[in-house]
Amino acid sequence: MADQAGAQNTAPSPRTAVVIGGNRIPFARSSGAYAYSSNKDMLIAALDGLVARFGLQGERIGEVAAGAVLKHSRDFNLTREAVLGSALSPETPAYDLQQACATGLETVVGLSNKIKLGQIESGIAGGVDSASDAPIVVSEGLRRVLLDLSRARTTQQKIKALSALRPKDLSPNAPTTGEPRTGLSMGEHQALTTAAWDISREAQDELAYRSHRNLAAAYERGFFSDLMTPYRGLTRDANLRADTSLEKLATLKPVFGKGLDTPATMTAGNSTPLTDGAALVLLGSEEYATANNLPMLANIVDAEAAAVDFVHGEEGLLMGGVHAVPRLLERNGLTFDDFDFFEIHEAFAATVLSALAAWEDPDYCKRVLGLDGALGSIDRSKLNVNGSSLAAGHPFAATGGRIVASLAKTLSEQGGRGLISICAAGGQGVVAILEARN
Amino acid sequence: MSGIPGDTVLPALPGLPALYRRAVTLAAQRAMGRGAAPSGLPAARHRVDGIRTDLAALTRFQQLLGSAARDQLPSAYLHTLAFPVAMSVLTRPDFPLPLLGMVHLSNEVHQDRQVSAFEPLDVVAYAENLRPHAAGTQLDVVTEVGAGDERVWTGRSVYLARGVRLDPAAPAERREDRPxxxxxxxxxxxxxxxxxxxxxxxxxxxxxxxxxxxxxxxxxxxxxxxxxxxxxxxxxxxxxxxxxxxxxxxxxxxxxxxxxxxxxxxxxxxxxxxxxxxxxxxxxxxxxxxxxxxxxxxx
CATH class of the missing domain: 3.10.129.10 (Hotdog Thioesterase)
Incomplete structure (x- = not known):
């Protein structure tokens, strides 16, 4: 089962992959400023800003990797199309990747591995998502009729195919955040985990409050000035409530977990809203950065993905990162004490708090994670220091790029080592270690 | 799967709509006092050999259930495949209980191995174990599916005929208190x-x-x-x-x-x-x- 347990990474790291910089557009609330912008529009907007910031006009980048979770079928080659719509050399190859909310981080992992292996010198990684411009598909009934119609040869066959059409087939289907295998929405899944770990409403509101406070403070001191390009009139994340308070958060009504025996604690304030936006990271080898006189913010050290069995109730849907982190730490011979910054994606405040509680629980860590005891506690002052998804919003595939760029910049300013953990649909989680260069 | 001498071999899978119509007719006849219900189960075993899976029907079944459309038959699909044979036993004129309104209480299945959609299958169905239940009379309907010489799937469905008493003179079974x-x-x-x-x-x-x-x-x-x-x-x-x-x-x-x-x-x-x-x-x-x-x- 634990195929990598105990297998400390002794192979020499081939090369170093570094984060050179990042760029994103401010995140908008769904049906807000970007209501009519497509995934391609937003990805190009983020790419334009990155190209301008680092002087990449006409340059052939080693590879661009990005993705979107909610994707139109016409966008099958979304990232390559965005490259062709940008000022990058049209000879820049690109590919799409999708790993739900971990998409952005996984593109960083994939391209940094290519850089480490010497397959490419530079890469642009990230993602985009629009909850406003979501793909709406025709009903299964209409789809079948249309496909059968296209296969029909004779008039008789065509009439037969059309006769299968029912009035209700004409209503379209919008995408949902439901897990296909359980039928529960992500919020309802988290509500089960929230109840299992007995996470209080107050603790969730407190975490949401700190997220807004930290993000607002980061804006105030100009932290995002070289990480963001304004778009469609937005210069800040539209979801940010700099003036929110614990009292205001306490007035919101619970929206998830209302059918459970335990009190419902998850509100619109301590859950991330549906959001639109795009985020990208520029990666390179040390040689590439030096040759092009580009900054090197942080090294990408290592990464790990995990998945859990939520279908049979063995684990919570959003606990994938909880399993990936101890495996990553062991391979790198590190403990929580070796980290100065923790970026745990705030899908819901309770997702972060459940992870923290799990890592502090010796019984759980022994029984479920196979450790000798508790993995450890995380100092809250090191957690999501520039705010996270509760305040900024969470355009699914864009979150990885946002976090990697912010953490890399923080490490370049303050030194040290940072841990990223992002949970994803399907019971998955991707985690990574970034390190300052000095 | 080898048969038993005396098995009633049907030429093909019977159609379920016709069986339901027969059940309605039987119920009507019994209601009118004709063809009074017998008191025991018929010993008959009904059998259909060489059943082939309709791949399009299988795909529709698998997709409706959300299971992967493999070339392997879902265990419950084998029940579905065999069900008309079981129904033909329950709609025999000498079957003692009224089919319509019978309540399905449970199913237990033992499948020896996975079955390919391309294997010709033989199905045998029979009823046994007529016995009292707190709310009426229950019985087991057993279906067996064979491929070649081996039995690959056995299912036992328990049905309840509510309010029907085998021996009207006997005291009703005590209903167990459920927690x-x-x-x-x-x-x-x-x-x-x-x-x-x-x-x-x-x-x-x-x-x-x-x-x-x-x-x-x-x-x-x-x-x-x-x-x-x-x-x-x-x-x-x-x-x-x-x-x-x-x-x-x-x-x-x-x-x-x-x-x-x-x-x-x-x-x-x-x-x-x-x-x-x-x-x-x-x-x-x-x-x-x-x-x-x-x-x-x-x-």
């Missing part, structure tokens, strides 16, 4: 719309009117259309073990019927120390009543 239902931690939810009964009927061939619509169900004394028990069973088995490769055992016990449209909250969990057994429960969170309990074990 109050304690819902486990949920792991999922099945949202069933009003059309699921018709769609499952279309892929399974089981057009029993109680599953099709409110009016047809009310005509047979139900409050509303109810979900097919085998639909629940098929989803339970598929969700518990997504990719069975060898032997498979499962059981489902039906409790309160699922009224359509309706929401079934589900719980799947690995039985502690159960050797890979998955326990499943489906219930109504609103009414706090179980719809089914069951388990699935794969080797």
């Amino acid at each position: 109050p239902f304690a819902a486990p931690a949920p792991t999922g939810v099945w949202k069933l719309d009003g059309g699921i009964g018709r769609r499952y009927a279309a892929v399974s061939g089981d057009w029993n009117p109680i599953h099709l619509s409110g009016p047809t169900a009310k005509a047979l004394g139900r409050k509303a259309a109810i979900a097919h028990g085998m639909y629940l069973a098929a989803r339970m088995v598929d969700q518990a073990v997504a990719a069975p490769s060898g032997a498979l055992d499962w059981r489902i016990d039906f409790a309160a019927p699922v009224l359509l449209p309706g929401v079934v909250t589900t719980s799947f969990s690995r039985t502690p120390g159960g050797g890979g057994r998955i326990d499943a429960v489906g219930w109504s969170a609103k009414r706090r009543r179980p719809h089914f309990t069951g388990w699935v074990r794969a080797d």
Whole structure:
């Protein structure tokens, strides 16, 4: 089962992959400023800003990797199309990747591995998502009729195919955040985990409050000035409530977990809203950065993905990162004490708090994670220091790029080592270690 | 699978609509005092050989259940395939209980190995174990599916004829006190719309009117259309073990019927120390009543 347990990474790291910089557009609330912008529009907007910031006009980048979770079928080659719509050399190859909310981080992992292996010198990684411009598909009934119609040869066959059409087939289907295998929405899944770990409403509101406070403070001191390009009139994340308070958060009504025996604690304030936006990271080898006189913010050290069995109730849907982190730490011979910054994606405040509680629980860590005891506690002052998804919003595939760029910049300013953990649909989680260069 | 001398060999799978019509006719005749119900089960075993799987029908069944459309037959699909043969036993003139209104209590299946969609299959069905139940009379309907010389699948369905007494003079069985239902931690939810009964009927061939619509169900004394028990069973088995490769055992016990449209909250969990057994429960969170309990074990 634990195929990598105990297998400390002794192979020499081939090369170093570094984060050179990042760029994103401010995140908008769904049906807000970007209501009519497509995934391609937003990805190009983020790419334009990155190209301008680092002087990449006409340059052939080693590879661009990005993705979107909610994707139109016409966008099958979304990232390559965005490259062709940008000022990058049209000879820049690109590919799409999708790993739900971990998409952005996984593109960083994939391209940094290519850089480490010497397959490419530079890469642009990230993602985009629009909850406003979501793909709406025709009903299964209409789809079948249309496909059968296209296969029909004779008039008789065509009439037969059309006769299968029912009035209700004409209503379209919008995408949902439901897990296909359980039928529960992500919020309802988290509500089960929230109840299992007995996470209080107050603790969730407190975490949401700190997220807004930290993000607002980061804006105030100009932290995002070289990480963001304004778009469609937005210069800040539209979801940010700099003036929110614990009292205001306490007035919101619970929206998830209302059918459970335990009190419902998850509100619109301590859950991330549906959001639109795009985020990208520029990666390179040390040689590439030096040759092009580009900054090197942080090294990408290592990464790990995990998945859990939520279908049979063995684990919570959003606990994938909880399993990936101890495996990553062991391979790198590190403990929580070796980290100065923790970026745990705030899908819901309770997702972060459940992870923290799990890592502090010796019984759980022994029984479920196979450790000798508790993995450890995380100092809250090191957690999501520039705010996270509760305040900024969470355009699914864009979150990885946002976090990697912010953490890399923080490490370049303050030194040290940072841990990223992002949970994803399907019971998955991707985690990574970034390190300052000095 | 070799037959037994005396098996009633049917030329092909009987059509279920014709069997339901025969059941209605039988019920009418008995109501009018003609063809009085016999007191014992017929010893007959009905048999159909060389059944071939219709791949298009199989695909529709698999996709409706959300299981992968493999070239391997879902365990519940074998029940569906064999069901018309079982129905032909229950609609014999010498079958003692009224088919319409019989309640499906449970299913237990032992499958020896996975079955390919390209194997010709033989089906045998018979009824046995007529016995009293607190609410009437129950019996087992056994179906066996064979491929070549081996038996590959055996299912035992328990049905209840409510209010029918084998020996009217005998005192009614005491109803066992059931412990109050304690819902486990949920792991999922099945949202069933009003059309699921018709769609499952279309892929399974089981057009029993109680599953099709409110009016047809009310005509047979139900409050509303109810979900097919085998639909629940098929989803339970598929969700518990997504990719069975060898032997498979499962059981489902039906409790309160699922009224359509309706929401079934589900719980799947690995039985502690159960050797890979998955326990499943489906219930109504609103009414706090179980719809089914069951388990699935794969080797």
